[in-house]
Amino acid sequence: MSIYLRKLANGTLAGATEADQEALKRFKLGATLRCEIKQQRNYQFHRKFFALCQFAFDLWSEGNMPLFKGERVQPQFERFRHDLVILAGYYHPVVAINGEVRVEADSIAFSSMDEATFETCFSNVINVILGKVLPNKNLTEEKLRQVVDELLEFS
Numbered sequence: 373m374s375i376y377l378r379k380l381a382n383g384t385l386a387g388a389t390e391a392d393q394e395a396l397k398r399f400k401l402g403a404t405l406r407c408e409i410k411q412q413r414n415y416q417f418h419r420k421f422f423a424l425c426q427f428a429f430d431l432w433s434e435g436n437m438p439l440f441k442g443e444r445v446q447p448q449f450e451r452f453r454h455d456l457v458i459l460a461g462y463y464h465p466v467v468a469i470n471g472e473v474r475v476e477a478d479s480i481a482f483s484s485m486d487e488a489t490f491e492t493c494f495s496n497v498i499n500v501i502l503g504k505v506l507p508n509k510n511l512t513e514e515k516l517r518q519v520v521d522e523l524l525e526f527s
Contacts, residue, residue, distance in 0.1 A: 376412065413482045413490060416524075421480065421494055424520045425453045428501045431509060453477075459504060460496035 375395050376388035387393030399405060426449070433447035454477035457463065462485075463475040480490060498513055 377409075410483075413485075413487045417487075417490070417494070418480075418482070420520055420524060421490075421497070422453075423523045424494070424497065424501070424516070425449070425456060427516075427520060427523060428456070428505055429453070432505055456497050456500055456505070457493065459500040460493055462493050462496075 373395060375392040377385040377392070378388045380386055387396050429447070429449050429452045432452065437445045437447055439445070457477035457480065458475055462478040462480075464478060465473050466476050467473050479485065480493065485493065498516060502511055502513060502516065
């Protein structure tokens with residue numbers, strides 16, 4: 373079982389959500405439980421990352437996409453997001469059945485990347501967007517961060 377806890381002012385831990393509180397009711401008062409504690413990464417910052425990627429994707433995908441066998445290739449957000457992470461320097465090599473080595477994006481999941489690494493990744497992704505993906509959109513880092521903050525206010 374995995375639950376989230378909050379530290380209360382009196383120093384005790386309590387279920388963070390109603391579901392977590394219900395799960396704790398399964399145990400008798402005074403029961404000894406073994407827990408592995410990890411501080412949860414900032415969820416709002418995680419949302420901000422996805423808003424940044426979506427904003428960049430929307431601008432990028434407005435451009436002319438290449439043709440493949442006479443058909444216009446449809447841009448795909450997940451591939452785009454993974455490519456941003458790879459270009460930001462967060463990847464690992466994998467080998468295909470045919471022996472080809474390629475890189476895959478590192479996971480940005482809460483359990484895979486700590487907060488400090490995620491913050492650096494976020495900044496590097498901004499640099500990739502400004503320098504390689506949207507260099508002709510007259511965006512600055514400050515403007516890009518401002519736009520993403522405004523997008524989050526409306527979501």
